[in-house]
Amino acid sequence: MTSFSVISDSCQAMLTMSPFPRSRVSAASFVGGANFHGLSARLLMKILSTELLSIVRKEAESGRLSSNIADGLEELFFNYRNAVLQSGVPGANEIILSNMAVLFDRILLDEEVPFEFSSHHVAIREPFDYYMFSQNYIRPLIDFRNSYVGNISLFHEVNQKLQQGHNIILISNHQSEADPAVISLLLERTHPCIGEKMTYVAGDRVIVDPLCKPFSMGRNLLCVYSKKHMDDDPKLTESKKKANTRTLKELALLLRAGSQLIWIAPSGGRDRPDPHTGEWSPAPFDASSVDNMRRLLEYSNVPGHIYPLALLCYEIMPPPPQVEKHIGERRKISFHGVGLSIAPELKFETVDGCSNPEEAKEAYAQALYDSVTEQYDVLKSAIYGYDGVNASNSVVTLSQPWK
Known part of the structure; x- marks a missing residue:
């Protein structure tokens, strides 16, 4: 499975994360089906965030994503995370991860098949x-x-x-x-x-x-x-x-x-x-x-x-x-x-x-x-x-x- 496919599949799982504990099996597929039973929501989100950024770096290393875009995505991830956490909105970690995963997915798709805008x-x-x-x-x-x-x-x-x-x-x-x-x-x-x-x-x-x-x-x-x-x-x-x-x-x-x-x-x-x-x-x-x-x-x-x-x-x-x-x-x-x-x-x-x-x-x-x-x-x-x-x-x- 390509990195692009992993992000795409994981987006579907994470967008249905409600309530959070029920999503652990689906979210686990994001990192190769590992068993995360018993982990706290915060720790699981940290693991998934790390894996998400790892996918972006691998895409850059393979040449499928420019280093400038990869650096921009990583900076955007942390800036977005900090802003949403500041909001105090319920389920902030899930929102951050699902929204950033979808964005990464769309950007990688566009790098693979660039979209051209008409007038x-x-x-x-x-x-x-x-x-x-x-x-x-x-x-x-x-x-x-x-x-x-x-x-x-x-x-x-x-x-x-x-x-x-x-x-x-x-x-x-x-x-x-x-x-x-x-x-x-x-x-x-x-x-x-x-x-x-x-x-x-x-x-x-x-x-x-x-x-x-x-x-x-x-x-x-x-x-x-x-x-x-x-x-x-x-x-x-x-x-x-x-x-x-x-x-x-x-x-x-x-x-x-x-x-x-x-x-x-x-x-x-x-x-x-x-x-x-x-x-x-x-x-x-x-x-x-x-x-x-x-x-x-x-x-x-x-x-x-x-x-x-x-x-x-x-x-x-x-x-x-x-x-x-x-x-x-x-x-x-x-x-x-x-x-x-x-x-x-x-x-x-x-x-x-x-x-x-x-x-x-x-x-x-x-x-x-x-x-x-x-x-x-x-x-x-x-x-x-x-x-x-x-x-x-x-x-x-x-x-x-x-x-």
């Missing part, structure tokens, strides 16, 4: 459900006791408009690779269809980084090259521009069909902390990106709406302090409260504009950015200022809809 990628839900894998992996990293949603009634409004065939574009800041799962998990109880239906305008890094690909495969994506990385390799600049043009055509076709929910971060990448103060805030929006989305929405001949959306979740999976050119960033992971907020629809014609089209374009992008920043500050007060729902104001009403 418009539709979430893979079967035979393996990558969407639920992502949900289950990120869920134990969220401190729901200290997490909040702003203006939950507006998500109901969004859902109604989608059912009527309208298009919705969410103009958002971008904090971490976990953003899609955070959105879905915070709306899971009240609006599960929003998380499943949403299509994300995604940069190329999340579809080429081996540690990120399994999570991306579970989301609906429109794949583009970010302006920040357009010229990383000058020889590829022209082909990247052509790829972006193809994706825009795909987006135009989707919008003409109606009932589309599109998320985009017009900053072109994740937010970063201020290098001097260490404070986090939404990165400025690129006005041309906002205007492109507005025009595509307008030309679709389907009713369309643009809403400002704020995300605060950098703690659970923060990006590197600076933008990196190379693929394979280090993953730091934490257990922390997160926030999501949406503001009322913002129409282009209602923004105090100018007769100059370029100035009007800038003014609209700035108005959206100001709304996102205002919502972000409320979430920040609720989570980091420990004000909770009392941080609500006339613009943002906070709640915990999972309660």
Whole structure:
């Protein structure tokens, strides 16, 4: 049996570990059918964790897995383990082992048979459900006791408009690779269809980084090259521009069909902390990106709406302090409260504009950015200022809809 098959078989056993003692026979197959009768849960988990990491090292030694990926997986394992243990969630050891085993399995599978993303990628839900894998992996990293949603009634409004065939574009800041799962998990109880239906305008890094690909495969994506990385390799600049043009055509076709929910971060990448103060805030929006989305929405001949959306979740999976050119960033992971907020629809014609089209374009992008920043500050007060729902104001009403 290959290492890949061992991980695949063990995942099935570990995912059914409830209650733990009943799983010992199944889990024992993970290490060659050894007899673990009488061992404590903690000791058994330590043995299984060691074996899981051993499989990764053997794959690297055989040349089937690059040493960089193997090192990244090992670091990710310990960072994820520490974060989930910090959460105090019942059955933390089983959750850690099962989620990491599934992730290792998916990464090894992709190394064996690489998956290629198309310009418009539709979430893979079967035979393996990558969407639920992502949900289950990120869920134990969220401190729901200290997490909040702003203006939950507006998500109901969004859902109604989608059912009527309208298009919705969410103009958002971008904090971490976990953003899609955070959105879905915070709306899971009240609006599960929003998380499943949403299509994300995604940069190329999340579809080429081996540690990120399994999570991306579970989301609906429109794949583009970010302006920040357009010229990383000058020889590829022209082909990247052509790829972006193809994706825009795909987006135009989707919008003409109606009932589309599109998320985009017009900053072109994740937010970063201020290098001097260490404070986090939404990165400025690129006005041309906002205007492109507005025009595509307008030309679709389907009713369309643009809403400002704020995300605060950098703690659970923060990006590197600076933008990196190379693929394979280090993953730091934490257990922390997160926030999501949406503001009322913002129409282009209602923004105090100018007769100059370029100035009007800038003014609209700035108005959206100001709304996102205002919502972000409320979430920040609720989570980091420990004000909770009392941080609500006339613009943002906070709640915990999972309660």
